[in-house]
Amino acid sequence: MNYSISEENYIKAIYHLQGESGTVTTNALAEKLSTKAASVTDMMKKLSAKKLLNYKPYYGFTLSTEGKKVALFIIRRHRLWEFFLSQKLGFDWEEVHQLAEELEHVSNKVLIDRLDEFLGFPPFDPHGDPIPDSKGRIASRNNLPLSLLPKNKPGIVCQVTNQSAEMLELLKHKSIGIGTKLEVRKHFPFDQSLELKIKKQIVTISEQLAKNIFVTYDENAN
Amino acid sequence: MNYSISEENYIKAIYHLQGESGTVTTNALAEKLSTKAASVTDMMKKLSAKKLLNYKPYYGFTLSTEGKKVALFIIRRHRLWEFFLSQKLGFDWEEVHQLAEELEHVSNKVLIDRLDEFLGFPPFDPHGDPIPDSKGRIASRNNLPLSLLPKNKPGIVCQVTNQSAEMLELLKHKSIGIGTKLEVRKHFPFDQSLELKIKKQIVTISEQLAKNIFVTYDENAN
DNA sequence: TTTAAAATTTAGACAAATCTAAAAAATGAC
DNA sequence: GTCATTTTTTAGATTTGTCTAAATTTTAAA
Numbered sequence: 119m120n121y122s123i124s125e126e127n128y129i130k131a132i133y134h135l136q137g138e139s140g141t142v143t144t145n146a147l148a149e150k151l152s153t154k155a156a157s158v159t160d161m162m163k164k165l166s167a168k169k170l171l172n173y174k175p176y177y178g179f180t181l182s183t184e185g186k187k188v189a190l191f192i193i194r195r196h197r198l199w200e201f202f203l204s205q206k207l208g209f210d211w212e213e214v215h216q217l218a219e220e221l222e223h224v225s226n227k228v229l230i231d232r233l234d235e236f237l238g239f240p241p242f243d244p245h246g247d248p249i250p251d252s253k254g255r256i257a258s259r260n261n262l263p264l265s266l267l268p269k270n271k272p273g274i275v276c277q278v279t280n281q282s283a284e285m286l287e288l289l290k291h292k293s294i295g296i297g298t299k300l301e302v303r304k305h306f307p308f309d310q311s312l313e314l315k316i317k318k319q320i321v322t323i324s325e326q327l328a329k330n331i332f333v334t335y336d337e338n339a340n
Numbered sequence: 341m342n343y344s345i346s347e348e349n350y351i352k353a354i355y356h357l358q359g360e361s362g363t364v365t366t367n368a369l370a371e372k373l374s375t376k377a378a379s380v381t382d383m384m385k386k387l388s389a390k391k392l393l394n395y396k397p398y399y400g401f402t403l404s405t406e407g408k409k410v411a412l413f414i415i416r417r418h419r420l421w422e423f424f425l426s427q428k429l430g431f432d433w434e435e436v437h438q439l440a441e442e443l444e445h446v447s448n449k450v451l452i453d454r455l456d457e458f459l460g461f462p463p464f465d466p467h468g469d470p471i472p473d474s475k476g477r478i479a480s481r482n483n484l485p486l487s488l489l490p491k492n493k494p495g496i497v498c499q500v501t502n503q504s505a506e507m508l509e510l511l512k513h514k515s516i517g518i519g520t521k522l523e524v525r526k527h528f529p530f531d532q533s534l535e536l537k538i539k540k541q542i543v544t545i546s547e548q549l550a551k552n553i554f555v556t557y558d559e560n561a562n
Numbered sequence: 563t564t565t566a567a568a569a570t571t572t573a574g575a576c577a578a579a580t581c582t583a584a585a586a587a588a589t590g591a592c
Numbered sequence: 593g594t595c596a597t598t599t600t601t602t603a604g605a606t607t608t609g610t611c612t613a614a615a616t617t618t619t620a621a622a
Contacts (some may be wrong), residue, residue, distance in 0.1 A: 122578080124579065124580095143599080145598095145600080153581090154580080154582085155599075155600065155601085156580085156581070156582080156600085156602080157580055158600090159602085160578095160579075160580080160601095161579080161580095164578090164579095175587090175600075175601070176586090176588065176601075207455060207457075208454065217448055217451055221443075221446055224442045224443055226442070229429070232429040232431070236428055236429050344609090346608080365570090366569070367569065367570080375609095375610075377570065378571075378572080379610055380570090381570065381571055382609075382610080383609080383610095386608090397570075397571070398569080398570055398618065399570095399618090
């Protein structure tokens with residue numbers, strides 16, 4: 119039930135690479151972890167022996183059910199620390215990832231659950247990625263680009279796909295961030311620009327921006 | 341400037357063992373770290389090569405000036421995390437030490453400085469031990485047992501030497517904790533019991549309890 | 563002051579995680 | 593379908609931190 123930092127980094131990397139059950143290759147994993155293929159093979163044998171992987175030599179690997187569970191808990195820790203660093207210590211979005219890489223390996227379950235509680239059980243990290251709950255479940259969400267949000271339906275910003283400094287500057291200026299509640303009020307077909315209501319303010323944004331902002335939206339609400 | 345977890349644990353242990361410049365022996369350190377004397381000798385050679393130690397074979401070792409500096413930063417991280425765990429996440433005094441043992445090795449300086457700020461630059465950890473500041477300085481303090489605090493002089497609880505569950509229960513009941521401001525109002529020679537003023541309340545405590553509570557006190561105040 | 567006991571260091575081995583170089587297997591171009 | 597290329601695995605070495613057992617040094621008792 120306890121894994122080394124190295125093992126955890128491999129598990130997490132496989133999780134991210136395999137996405138929705140695709141198979142991960144040795145070279146892809148080596149690249150992702152900035153290591154060599156031979157090292158990957160060694161570790162795969164080890165994780166395989168621990169039943170965290172489905173591994174067939176020469177044919178890549180996927181996480182076992184248990185492996186996925188472990189990955190979700192590592193990701194939970196990572197994203198909670200990211201939220202903490204951003205929300206409580208005031209770090210910028212770009213800075214939190216690197217710092218959380220270290221903190222995520224502190225794995226005491228009670229500590230993480232208390233941290234979660236302290237932060238108010240946030241469903242998304244500062245990048246808008248969902249945070250698994252204490253049972254490893256990820257909030258299923260109705261996630262769509264702001265450009266497709268129906269008119270006059272409240273949405274909550276949950277993800278921003280482009281994280282360039284320019285984009286962040288613009289978002290800041292418009293008071294849009296993860297968790298911001300908004301509604302589309304008008305849609306101008308001429309340039310696909312949108313008028314939004316954000317906290318009783320009317321704000322205009324371009325199509326380009328709207329495409330990069332994702333919102334959760336409850337079809338039954340309102 | 342960056343040390344492994346193992347190196348950090350040795351440095352910290354030496355710091356605690358050497359106290360005010362005493363020399364530390366191989367066996368004492370092995371005992372403290374639950375390891376073997378041979379392992380200690382190996383590590384001492386390594387730390388010595390890195391100029392963190394004054395080491396004369398067969399005659400023990402002390403931290404160099406640089407070594408002490410490193411130790412103080414490790415201790416700073418440990419105690420800040422202890423404070424965080426206790427104050428923000430609601431862990432008990434007895435629990436925080438073990439958890440902080442892991443967190444202390446996350447060593448990004450900016451992270452720790454921001455944590456310090458977030459916590460309000462606490463001068464003492466939940467056990468009452470002083471927290472080195474961002475330059476590695478420890479608050480010099482006028483530290484004495486509550487039983488010796490002059491009458492009507494405000495003191496601040498900074499350390500509790502007995503940490504038994506029974507003692508903690510009693511302290512909780514009397515609303516006494518690290519940081520609590522109090523004054524001695526009466527001293528009864530019959531049983532050496534004390535009457536204190538704590539937040540406008542009058543509280544009675546036994547001699548035994550008073551001897552285990554340490555306070556900082558500013559001779560010039562009031 | 564000699565010598566037995568205790569403390570410390572050295573020597574050699576091992577596990578984890580990594581690497582390079584070589585061998586083996588799979589792939590795809592013809 | 594064969595064969596060169598690419599991918600993956602194996603073999604053997606290295607580093608870090610640890611260990612046991614043996615050798616060395618210090619200490620303290622007679």
